[in-house]
Amino acid sequence: MSQSVVDNAKADVPPQRTAPPGGGIKGHPWLTLLTVAVGVMMVALDGTIVAIANPVIQEKLHAAPSEIQWVTSGYLLALAVFLITAGKIGDRFGHKTAFLVGAVGFAATSAAIGFAGDIRTVIAFRVLQGLFGALLQPAALGLLRGAFPAERLNMAIGIWGGVIGASTAAGPIVGGLLVEHVSWESVFFINVPVGLIALVLGLLVLKDVRAENAAKSFDLLGIALLSVAMFALVFGIIKAPEWGWGDPSTLLFLGGAVVLMVLFALWQGKAREPLIPLGLFRSLPLSAGTLLMVLMAFAFFGAIFFVTFYLQNVHGMSPVSAGVHLLPMTGMMIVGSPVAGIAIGKLGPRIPIVAGMLITTAAMFGMSTLDTGSGTGVMSLWFVLMGLGISPVMVGATEVIVGNAPLELSGVAGGLQQSAMQVGGSLGTAVLGALMAAKVSDVLPGNWAEAGLPPVEGPQAEGLRQAAQLGIAPPAPPGTPQQVVDAMAGAVHDSFVSGMSLAFAVASVVAFGAALLGLLTRRGTTDAGPAVHI
Structure with missing residues (x-):
């Protein structure tokens, strides 16, 4: 190379x-x-x-x-x-x-x-x-x-x-x-x-x-090092909420991933046919596009993970009804992606990406204001903005990564784009999930007491806390007055929404950081396509 x-x-x-x-x-x-x-x-x-x-x-x-x-x-x-x-x-x-x-x-x-x-x-x-x-x-x-x-x-x-x-x-x-x-x-x-x-x-x-x-x-050694590093990274992220971020097992996997990534980078500089030539990252737009994809996936997939629980457990919707309520967001992605492709073709990726992430930032912040009584209209507004904002980022970041890679590495660039999305989404779900769980655990006892409910202790308290992190109200014993049942559900749902609001607020900050990073992107420099063989 x-x-x-x-x-x-x-x-x-x-x-x-x-x-x-x-x-x-x-x-x-x-x-x-x-x-x-x-x-x-x-x-x-x-x-x-x-x-x-x-x-x-x-x-x-x-x-x-x-x-x-x-x-x-x-x-x-x-x-x-x-x-x-x-x-x-x-x-x-x-x-x-x-x-x-x-x-x-x-x-x-x-x-x-x-x-x-x-x-x-x-x-x-x-x-x-x-x-x-x-x-x-x-x-x-x-x-x-x-x-x-x-x-x-x-x-x-x-x-x-x-x-x-x-x-x-x-x-x-x-x-x-x-x-x-x-x-x-x-x-x-x-x-x-x-x-x-x-x-x-x-x-x-x-x-x-x-x-x-x-x-x-x-590059068999490179493949082995990268595969084990990716496994350690994603597995550590997946298990961190269960083990705890400071647990030795979590630190072992995440630290091991870092060490293996360093070894992989050192080997790529020496390998005759490297899996990912380090020269690939001399392209500032490609590097920025890869990090942009990580941050976008962190904010979007990490925060949107909670929406299905919000719709089904807080608002009591069926899975089909929850899917229908998400159509304003996904519908805008369906319409917005081809339109974004046309706009990027005329303007280049920078302006659409930055505008899209700013719209996504506004949508994330708006969704942090949702409460247990929010209606379909206000939810749909933020869902529409979310789909509208994400579309040019998905298309633009893909074009930046694949378009700025040398043509003989177009497949590796495509894998890099998808890997960035997977890692960002997994990291976002784990980190925002941990923040949300901590917030729910913090406010649940106060909401429970404020509702006039007797304190829950021991294993029942742990079960209540875990259920509240998903917005699930605990089952009431037979004969429980409806007023008490409603108070229990209200305390749990209020706690869940508090945690969800924090997750969306943090996601909006990450989305704004991604918008700033979008200023470093530009159109791919490799305009010619690869040779085509029958």
Whole structure:
């Protein structure tokens, strides 16, 4: 790798091809977009649809709370650990191959989960599902970059982001309908026909995309160091709320992640074919875009995690109703992502990213003012602003990271973008969750006493505290007067909202910091696309 891999990228590859002449479907840009969107839709849909099914899975398979947590955590952990390596695999063997293997594997593991008869088998196949999902996402970005000319890439990424938003929005609704009217297994079986469609379209439409000068060998030591470091980091973040941030086990995992990351960086400077050449980060916009993605995911996914509990447990909505109430936010993401792509194509990413994060900051601050009696109108206002603000950041940061990377590392850049989002989201959920839990524990005794309720002590007090952190009112003994039942629910809900307000306030500060970081971004410097091989 040359000293300035970014600046020399144009000289290393042939010029970008344009849309194929005539009506041929092989390599057609818009059909390529349709194909990768179908594949990535499975991954996005899976992120929210399974959350709705988890309570039923726990009941039907008699799973412990710690086990049901790993239905989600195991999937996210595998996804985060493997994303950058998966991008490298696409760069080496072709993004078409990586995409097809990912689509087939994701559908097959989904079917296996549906046929599983115990929780441990479910968790094992969820980990495998995460590995195949990691293959899909960087490959999708690499295929888009190879199919679209530079001036249309932002629009393509915008539509791709809209599909992800639509799938995320549909998850709670589709999941609620399937769980209520079919079975929890159907939540996973739905991926099988989607995966088959992605496979057929991929075979008919996709052209292979890889750079002429992509590395021909794998940095096995680099892969091992990065994978173990990512595992230690994400696992430590996931377990920190349970263990405590100052617990020796938490410090061991997080400290170990730091040490391994340093060793990985030192090795990358010596390796002949490094997994992530350090010269990649000489691009200030790429580095800023990566950190921006971490902060955006920290604020957005960390804070929005509490909204579903707020809607279902404080306002008493069903899963389907909660999904419908979130449509103003996800609907704006569906509409806003393609529009953001057009705006970024004309203005560059800096202005839309900064404006988007400022709007997100306002939405986060507004959501910190919600209380137990907030109506649909005021909630919808903040949800609309949230979706409107996040859209240009999702599209712009992706363009900044992938567009400023050398073309032979487009898959690695796609994996870097997705890894930043996974780490940021996991860190945000853990940190904001810890802050919220501390706030709820602090105000709950006062709210409980203020409601005129007798003090709760011992194991019951701990159970009450944990339930309040989710907004769940404790069950009242038979014969309890309704006035007392309402007072118990009111004390718990007020405590939950206090914690949620703190989480959103902190998220708004992080979002504002991301807006300032957005000033360092700029349009990708590698305008030519990678060589395309059939």
